[in-house]
Amino acid sequence: MALVIPKESYSGKIYNVTLGTGAKAVTIGGASALPYLAFEGTFPNKPAVALEVTDIAPDDWPETVKKAVSGAASNPVQWAKFCQQNGADAVALRLIGTHPDQQNKSAEEAAKIAAEVAAAIDIPLIILGSGHVEKDTQVLQAAAAATRGKNCTIGKAVEENYKTIAAAVMANDHKLIAMSQLDVNLAKQLNILLSQMGFDKERIIMDPMSSALGYGLEYTYSVMERIRQAALLQNDPMMQTPVVCDIGANVWKVKETMAADAEVPEWGSLEDRALAWEAVTASAMITAGADMLIMRHPGAAAKTKELIAELMG
Amino acid sequence: MIVIGEKISVMAKKVREALMNRDAKPIQDLAVAQANAGAHYIDVSIGPAEDDGPQLMDWAVKIVHEVVQKPICLDTTNVKAMEAGIKAHNNAWGLPIVNSTSNEPERFPMLELAGKYGTKVVALTLGKGGLPADAEDRCVIASEIMARGMEFGVPMENILLDPLILQIATMQNQALQSARAIRMFKDLNDPPMSTVVGLSNISNGAPKHVRHIINRYYLAMLIMEGLTHAIIDPLDKDMMDTAKTVEMIMGKTMYAHSYLEM
Numbered sequence: 001m002a003l004v005i006p007k008e009s010y011s012g013k014i015y016n017v018t019l020g021t022g023a024k025a026v027t028i029g030g031a032s033a034l035p036y037l038a039f040e041g042t043f044p045n046k047p048a049v050a051l052e053v054t055d056i057a058p059d060d061w062p063e064t065v066k067k068a069v070s071g072a073a074s075n076p077v078q079w080a081k082f083c084q085q086n087g088a089d090a091v092a093l094r095l096i097g098t099h100p101d102q103q104n105k106s107a108e109e110a111a112k113i114a115a116e117v118a119a120a121i122d123i124p125l126i127i128l129g130s131g132h133v134e135k136d137t138q139v140l141q142a143a144a145a146a147t148r149g150k151n152c153t154i155g156k157a158v159e160e161n162y163k164t165i166a167a168a169v170m171a172n173d174h175k176l177i178a179m180s181q182l183d184v185n186l187a188k189q190l191n192i193l194l195s196q197m198g199f200d201k202e203r204i205i206m207d208p209m210s211s212a213l214g215y216g217l218e219y220t221y222s223v224m225e226r227i228r229q230a231a232l233l234q235n236d237p238m239m240q241t242p243v244v245c246d247i248g249a250n251v252w253k254v255k256e257t258m259a260a261d262a263e264v265p266e267w268g269s270l271e272d273r274a275l276a277w278e279a280v281t282a283s284a285m286i287t288a289g290a291d292m293l294i295m296r297h298p299g300a301a302a303k304t305k306e307l308i309a310e311l312m313g
Numbered sequence: 314m315i316v317i318g319e320k321i322s323v324m325a326k327k328v329r330e331a332l333m334n335r336d337a338k339p340i341q342d343l344a345v346a347q348a349n350a351g352a353h354y355i356d357v358s359i360g361p362a363e364d365d366g367p368q369l370m371d372w373a374v375k376i377v378h379e380v381v382q383k384p385i386c387l388d389t390t391n392v393k394a395m396e397a398g399i400k401a402h403n404n405a406w407g408l409p410i411v412n413s414t415s416n417e418p419e420r421f422p423m424l425e426l427a428g429k430y431g432t433k434v435v436a437l438t439l440g441k442g443g444l445p446a447d448a449e450d451r452c453v454i455a456s457e458i459m460a461r462g463m464e465f466g467v468p469m470e471n472i473l474l475d476p477l478i479l480q481i482a483t484m485q486n487q488a489l490q491s492a493r494a495i496r497m498f499k500d501l502n503d504p505p506m507s508t509v510v511g512l513s514n515i516s517n518g519a520p521k522h523v524r525h526i527i528n529r530y531y532l533a534m535l536i537m538e539g540l541t542h543a544i545i546d547p548l549d550k551d552m553m554d555t556a557k558t559v560e561m562i563m564g565k566t567m568y569a570h571s572y573l574e575m
Contacts, residue, residue: 184567185568186569189569192574193571196574226567230567234565236566238569238575239567
C-alpha cells in the first residue's frame, strides 16, 4: 500500500499587504498554510527583511553593529541609502530621538526627517515612533502626513493610542503596525477595535512583540503559532493580517551581543556570535511565520535572506 | 457553527402572502436582515406549493440573490420546485442545500437531485416506520440514507444529518436522544459527518415566553455535542450570542473582549 501523507486543510488565508510604491514595492503575506508546509498550501510572497535606521546617531548600539553601519549612521538619509544598497527589502526609520528621555525632538522635526528619508529611497519605508505612548501620537501623525503618497508602514499603534495613529494612517493612505504585548487575545481585540473605527483590516500588520534568543523568544513563538492557527484553521478574519517581528532592537541589548571575547572566551568571537544571535533569532521568527523582520546588522540580514531563499526554494 | 436563517418561511403569514402575490420586497428585506445578522445560508421555505412550485421557487431564489450573496437552503417537499430552485441558484456564492431528504421513499428523489447537481442535502433521520425511538435508531436511519447517498453519487461531506428535533412539551425524553445522536453521527464517517437541526421545533407547543429560553439553552447543548449547522433565527441576538459564546468557550474561536461583535 502506498504511503499517503496526511494533509491538513485550511479554511483561512493571510492577507496580501503591499508596502511602498513603484517597482521596488514589496508584497508580504498571502500564506494559505502553516509556515513553509508547501505540500499543504501556497506561499506567494517571501518574508521581507527591513534594516533599521534611527533619526539620531545610534550611540547606544553595541560596537559590533555600530561598526557595520558606520560611515552612514551619522545621517539618516545616507544610512537609509546604505541599507538599500546593502540588500534591504525595506528601511525601518525609528524616530527614537523624539522620546522625551532622548532628545525630545518635535513632531515637525521628525516628520521632516521621515519625508527626506522617504524621498531618498525606492524601497518601502517603515516609520516607527519611539515607543512613548503620548509622544508617538503626535510624531506619527506628523510623519504620516509628511510622507503621504509613499504607502509607508507606520507604527506602532497600541491599545492606548491606536485611534489617533490609525486615523492619521488612514487619512494619508499608509499601512499600520498594531502591537500588543505577547497576548493573542489582546492582539485580536486591537484588530477588532481598529476595524470598528472603519480601519481596513487588510491594511494592518500585527506585531506580537518580539524578544531575543534566550530572553523569552519562545513566548513570541507560541503567540505567533496561535495567531496562525486561528487565522488558517479557524478562519478568523481578525488574525489574518501579516506579522512583523521587530527583533534588532531586542537582540542588540543582550549580553551575548555585547560581551567582549576576553570576558567570556568560551563563547567564541563577539563578532561572529553577535551576528549569529540576530540571524538565529530571525530564523526562529521566520519559521513561526513572520512576514517581515526589522533587523540591525546588514550581515545578519544577509544570512537571514539566504535562509528565506532556501525555505522558499 | 454554520447559521441557516429561517425567517423566509411559508409558515409566516407575511411571507406566505408575499410568495402568493410575488411581492419581492418583504422577502428581500428578510434576506438582507438575516445576512447582515450573520446568516451563512438563507432558508427559502415555500412548502409543497402544489400549483406553481417550480415557478415560485425559481422566482424566490432569483429575488433573494438580487440582494444577498449567500447560498440558499431550498426548502420544499415539491421535487420539481426543488430542481427549479437548484437551477436558478447562483453557485458563485456557494452550493445550495436541498432541504430535505429522509428515509421515506417519497423523499428519495431529493437525495437523487443532490447527487445529480452536486449540492448539499439535509437528511432527516425519519423512516417509514414512524418516529425514531432513540439515538441508536437515528443512527440506523442515517446509515441507510448514507448508503443510498453513495448510490446516487452524493459525497458524504455534502450530507447534513438531521437528528430530528421533537417537541419537548410532548416528548421530553427525545431531547437528549437527538443531542446524543449528533455525537454518534460524527462517528459514522471519517472525516466526521456534518449535522443540522431545525432548532425551534424543540419548543413547539410551549408558551411563547419560554420558547426562546428553551431554544437557546438547547442550542448550547447541541453545539457542545458537535452540531455543525443550525436552522435558526439569526435576528434573535441572544441566540447568536449563545452560539458565539459556546463556540468561544469550546476554543473553536479565539477569545477577544469584543468577541460578540464579530
